[in-house]
Amino acid sequence: MSAVSKVIGTHSGHFHCDEALAVWMLKQTTEFKNASLVRTRDPAKLNECSVVVDVGGVYDPAQHRYDHHQRGFVETFDDKHKTKLSSAGLVYKHFGREVISNLVGDSKQLEIIYQKTYDDFIESLDAHDNGISAYAGATPLFKESPTSLASRVGQKNPAWNEPVPDDQIDARFVEASDLAGSELRGFIERLVSTWLPARDLVVEAIESRLNVHASGQVIALEKSCPWKEHLLDLEKERGLEKVLYVLYPESAPDGNWRIQCVPVRPEGFENRKSLPEQWRGYRDQELSQISGIDGCIFVHAGGFIGGNKSRHGVYEMARLAVEQQ
Structure with missing residues (x-):
């Protein structure tokens, strides 16, 4: 199958930040950069897709299937993390290094950027989508900000009393995907332009501390x-x-x-x-x-x-x- 005929599949209807970002990340890879997008819950149509995220009940990277809703799914980013992955975390786990390299070029600090981006950007989206509270108790101490990325993506969905045709919902999903992707791109670019240079200065200071x-x-x-x-x-x-x-x-x-x-x-x-x-x-x-x-x-x-x-x-x-x- 050629690059131009690749198809990314995800579910139709109401969407969340995790699959919106997952789709955007896939489109930053060499394999899927020219892929078309299909939003459906039809198993037959999903079976025809080159890669499927957030639907289908299967996690199998060898087959490019990245769902997290199935019973028994317990995948985390690595053994140091406890947060169960969403489709964003799954795609980032397998494609994150390539996405970073394609966004900012090769870097000797790739692994540091990869880990930092998960810890400070992706993990909270995984937790949000899986209903994992950031607080010790069962009840959050305060409401989630309506300006958080997950909230802004969610606001792209039609309101409960707003009749919108399916094709327009699909168009809104693309807007949401671009929004989530632009936030991730900006975060990674800031790591490279400001965060890593500060780290280098601290490393130099530590090495000359004596x-x-x-x-x-x-x-x-x-x-x-x-x-x-x-x-x-x-x-x-x-x-x-x-x-x-x-x-x-x-x-x-x-x-x-x-x-x-x-x-x-x-x-x-x-x-x-x-x-x-x-x-x-x-x-x-x-x-x-x-x-x-x-x-x-x-x-x-x-x-x-x-x-x-x-x-x-x-x-x-x-x-x-x-x-x-």
Whole structure:
């Protein structure tokens, strides 16, 4: 069967984000990029399709059948994940690397992008479609946002009291598929253009950390960038001793530097080791006198961040903070 005669099959009627995105991803592959789309629940018509997603009751990658509704289906992305896959996760599991490469080109960081995209983009769609709550209890703590991707795709469906012919529903499905795909494309492109370069800076800082302080508990970034998630992930991946402080230049070209405590969690303000209590809430010359370090600008009252007019100054702040019991 030639590429132009390939057919992607999915179910007709009401649609969800998972199969809309699954179809879009398939059309980013070399094998299915020119495939036509059939939306039907007729088994005979589905049997004629080159690949079928979200319908048919079969998961068999050798036959390009990717449904997840059948009894006994328990497939997850890998042994580190517990979320049951939807059709989006199934297609991503088998075609995700190719989709990424076709969107952004070959990358030595392909595996990192592949894993990150599943964790931060695809898995929530799998959970949503399978009715898996993100919360510990049976009742969600709040309603899903009407601006989430799953909600926006769902809103492409006709309203319950809106009579729409089948061919128009099919056209809306294509719109929904393009919407979901554009979100995925943007997410992957941002990983390559901004997320990976920040990771590279953190890797460089970790590898040269012993030049900053003999303990290895302080790193210095050559540029200000988002570092918390990368640092905590890299520590875990490499089995490193935990870093306490991160030094980096401010964005403004005035030569000032910052010292920031590493939090226990990327999103929190609970620090592994806060800056010394006697520095907190003081500024400028008064802070320099208290700390014995020239050029101090401030230490936040919460003890999680401070500033100095020079790189050497924040080095000294970090040194004293590490060594203080």
